[in-house]
Amino acid sequence: MQTLIDFGVSFVVALQSLGQWQIPLMKFFSNLGTEDFFFVVLPLLYWCVDSALGIRVGFILVAGNFVNLVGKVALAGPRPYWVSSQVQPWWPETSFGAPSGHAQHAMSVWGMIAVYYKKQKWLAVVCAILIFMVGVSRLSLGSHFPHDVLLGWLIGALLLWLFVRYWDSVAAWLSTKSFSRQVGIAFAIAVLAAILGLALVGLRSGFQIPELWTTNALRSGLEPNPIDRSGVLTSAGTFFGLAAGLAWIQRRGGYQVRGPFTKRALCYIVGLIGVLVFWQGLGFVFPRGDGLLEYSLRFLRYALVGGWVTAGAPWLFAKLKLNVSS
Numbered sequence: 390m391q392t393l394i395d396f397g398v399s400f401v402v403a404l405q406s407l408g409q410w411q412i413p414l415m416k417f418f419s420n421l422g423t424e425d426f427f428f429v430v431l432p433l434l435y436w437c438v439d440s441a442l443g444i445r446v447g448f449i450l451v452a453g454n455f456v457n458l459v460g461k462v463a464l465a466g467p468r469p470y471w472v473s474s475q476v477q478p479w480w481p482e483t484s485f486g487a488p489s490g491h492a493q494h495a496m497s498v499w500g501m502i503a504v505y506y507k508k509q510k511w512l513a514v515v516c517a518i519l520i521f522m523v524g525v526s527r528l529s530l531g532s533h534f535p536h537d538v539l540l541g542w543l544i545g546a547l548l549l550w551l552f553v554r555y556w557d558s559v560a561a562w563l564s565t566k567s568f569s570r571q572v573g574i575a576f577a578i579a580v581l582a583a584i585l586g587l588a589l590v591g592l593r594s595g596f597q598i599p600e601l602w603t604t605n606a607l608r609s610g611l612e613p614n615p616i617d618r619s620g621v622l623t624s625a626g627t628f629f630g631l632a633a634g635l636a637w638i639q640r641r642g643g644y645q646v647r648g649p650f651t652k653r654a655l656c657y658i659v660g661l662i663g664v665l666v667f668w669q670g671l672g673f674v675f676p677r678g679d680g681l682l683e684y685s686l687r688f689l690r691y692a693l694v695g696g697w698v699t700a701g702a703p704w705l706f707a708k709l710k711l712n713v714s715s
Contacts, residue, residue, distance in 0.1 A: 397534030398473045404529045405477055412479050415526035419480060422491035422523035424454060427498050429661075432698050436660050436706070437653040440644050442505045444699065447631050449497050449552050451695075455582055455624035456544060457493050461485040461615065462593050470531045471602040471613065480530035481609030484617070489533045489541035495523035496545025497552075504553055568640050575632035579625040583688065586621030618679065619687060626688035630695020637700045644703040647712050656711050660702035667693040 420426055427450050435443025466487035470478040503516035524542060527533040533541075563571055598613050606613050638644050646653065667690065675686040706712040 393536050394467070394472060394534065397536065398469055398476060400535055401469045401528055401531055402473075402475050405479075405531065407529075411529055415529045416480065418519070418522040418526040419491055419530060419532075421519055422495040422526075424450070424490070424494065427494060430498075432660055432664065432702070433657055435644075435698060436656050436702060437646060439505075440646055442502065444631070444635060445501055445505065445552065445556065446498055447695075447698065448628070449501055449548055450494065451624055451628045451631065453494055453497050453545065453548050454490075454620070455586065455628075456548065457488060457490045457541075458620045458624065459586060459589055460488050460540075460544065461490075462590055464488070465593065465596060465615070466534075466537065467599075467602055468532055468606075469534055470609065471606045474605055474608070476531045478531050478606070478609035478611075480527075480532045481606070481611040482532055483611050483614040485615040486533055487537040487540055488544055489524070489527050489537040491527050492520075492524040492533070492538045492541030493545040493548075495520045496542045497548045500545065500549045501552065504549070563636075564639075568636055571636040572633045575629050575636070579629035579632075579688075579692075582628070583621055583625040583684075586625070587618055587684075590616060590618050590621060618684075622684055622687040623691050626691030627695040629688075630692035630697070631699050632695075633692070634696035634698065634700030637696075638703055641704075644699075644712075652711050656702070656706050659705065659709070659711070660698070663697050663702055663705070664694060667697055 427446070431443060431447045431450060433443075434446055461484055464487045465485050468482060468486040470476040470481070471486075499516040499519050503513040506512050520542070524538040527538055528535060563574070566574070593616055596616060598615070602613055648656075671686075671690045671693070675690055676683055703712065
């Protein structure tokens with residue numbers, strides 16, 4: 390492992406030695422692989438472009454977020470600027486490094502878009518370039534080692550293959566179940582994921598961050614804080630909300646993107662207001678902490694966000710007659 394770290398430090402230092410001119414460019418590409426960016430793209434795709442693609446992106450993003458969190462806690466890998474003062478912290482982070490979440494999400498989400506529009510060869514080329522550049526940007530900015538990025542790409546590709554291979558068969562199986570059974574299955578998966586995730590994070594709770602890591606990391610102004618349970622509840626709650634909302638809207642005939650550009654744009658604005666109400670609004674109201682109540686409310690908060698995206702907003706669009714062809 391030390392050999393990989395030493396090689397990675399040398400590689401990152403060599404990239405950064407090309408000059409600070411690359412920082413804005415690399416930050417641009419890194420932003421195209423962030424969870425926040427994709428959580429903005431998800432409702433845009435689902436509400437305004439293609440609902441079938443949007444829901445696939447939503448589930449692969451949530452699943453990938455959980456897998457990445459578990460992977461980081463299990464591997465407990467440092468970031469380049471934590472272990473070497475030669476590496477500049479141009480994009481500081483508080484979590485563990487491996488696998489790279491940016492590289493993983495870029496591979497799974499941009500890859501999903503490329504596969505969905507597989508007849509559009511030019512789009513596949515664009516997505517491939519974005520996937521590659523997101524990975525390179527994580528190296529250049531000092532956030533990841535090469536093995537972090539490669540592992541992220543590998544996990545993202547595996548998730549993409551699983552979704553492409555099994556999506557239709559799982560959807561067909563679920564369609565034979567009643568609404569209550571579908572919601573029950575989604576809740577059971579979410580709770581099981583939350584329990585397993587919290588248990589794994591709990592096993593790492595005694596991890597002692599080496600003093601060198603902390604000293605080097607503080608150059609960026611951010612101290613490492615890699616043992617964070619909140620992400621587990623975020624992923625589990627969002628998954629349940631997306632799944633339960635989708636089950637409900639499907640019972641009402643499903644949701645299809647319709648209407649001219651102006652109405653689609655209005656749908657997006659109205660929908661995002663709802664996202665902000667549940668996401669940020671409830672974030673101010675609900676207490677934060679490590680107790681059962683706080684965990685339950687975080688789960689509920691993100692379940693409401695997921696449910697709003699797949700069902701609440703489409704229902705409101707129909708009531709406001711925004712989702713019509715003319």
